[in-house]
Amino acid sequence: MSHWQHFRVWRGDSEKGELVDYPVEVNEGEVVLDIIHRLQQTEANDLAVRWNCKAGKCGSCSAEINGMPRLMCMTRMSTFAEDEVITVTPLRTFPVIRDLVTDVSFNYTKAREIPSFAPPPDLAPGEYRMQQVDVERSQEFRKCIECYLCQNTCHVVRDHEENKENFAGPRYLMRIAELDMHPLDTADRQEAAQEEHGLGYCNITKCCTEVCPEHIKITDNALIPLKERVVDRKYDPLIWLGNKIFKR
Ligand code: SF4
Numbered sequence: 001m002s003h004w005q006h007f008r009v010w011r012g013d014s015e016k017g018e019l020v021d022y023p024v025e026v027n028e029g030e031v032v033l034d035i036i037h038r039l040q041q042t043e044a045n046d047l048a049v050r051w052n053c054k055a056g057k058c059g060s061c062s063a064e065i066n067g068m069p070r071l072m073c074m075t076r077m078s079t080f081a082e083d084e085v086i087t088v089t090p091l092r093t094f095p096v097i098r099d100l101v102t103d104v105s106f107n108y109t110k111a112r113e114i115p116s117f118a119p120p121p122d123l124a125p126g127e128y129r130m131q132q133v134d135v136e137r138s139q140e141f142r143k144c145i146e147c148y149l150c151q152n153t154c155h156v157v158r159d160h161e162e163n164k165e166n167f168a169g170p171r172y173l174m175r176i177a178e179l180d181m182h183p184l185d186t187a188d189r190q191e192a193a194q195e196e197h198g199l200g201y202c203n204i205t206k207c208c209t210e211v212c213p214e215h216i217k218i219t220d221n222a223l224i225p226l227k228e229r230v231v232d233r234k235y236d237p238l239i240w241l242g243n244k245i246f247k248r
């Protein structure tokens with residue numbers, strides 16, 4: 001069973017662009033990315049789109065569908081009414097390169113700004129020991145596919161270009177939280193989170209958590225606990241020291 005659907009896709013580059021209307025055939029079981037590929041094969045051969053796995057795991061096909069940040073390969077056409085106009089636009093927070101492809105290098109810059117895992121210098125690889133509970137705590141964060149939907153959605157940068165320099169965004173504040181929870185990490189993550197990576201800009205609106213395709217509880221399990229540890233420490237630096245020595 002197939003039907004025709006009205007698609008509206010943003011076409012353009014960094015200079016200018018517009019929404020272009022396309023009637024397109026939709027078959028049972030298809031996702032939005034299938035339709036974008038059909039447009040490439042038929043009416044819009046030069047439509048630029050980034051994708052790779054078609055299985056929700058590479059994080060490449062992020063876009064905004066009817067204004068909602070989503071993975072195109074995981075958005076089923078059956079979730080829309082057949083007479084609905086489906087509007088597909090590029091991620092709004094990052095500069096457009098062409099059509100649905102944006103320049104996400106902001107995220108790579110932020111990733112590089114976080115110092116990597118710093119184990120105690122007297123421990124050789126293979127000598128690391130940690131409690132199973134600590135291993136499990138960070139597993140949730142390691143499900144991240146770096147689709148940047150959370151980075152695109154957080155209002156701190158979505159509506160305020162000027163904050164980009166000082167705010168790492170939810171994905172990278174979560175990375176700092178993960179390292180801070182690591183019992184073998186010796187770096188001072190809390191002060192850096194606040195002073196260098198903009199933890200204080202986050203006012204826990206949870207929009208990042210809402211759009212995460214991996215259903216990671218970014219705000220509740222990473223950002224709020226990190227904020228709590230930063231506040232504890234502000235009132236009593238010994239708490240920070242204690243937390244590092246007697247990791248929960
Ligand atoms: Fe994507 Fe979730 Fe990772 Fe953010 S935390 S980049 S939304 S997978």
Ligand code: F3S
Nearest residue numbers: 154202203204206208
């Ligand atoms: Fe932004 Fe998420 Fe905080 S959307 S404000 S990082 S809770």
Ligand code: FES
Nearest residue numbers: 053054059061073
């Ligand atoms: Fe890989 Fe969509 S194509 S997540």
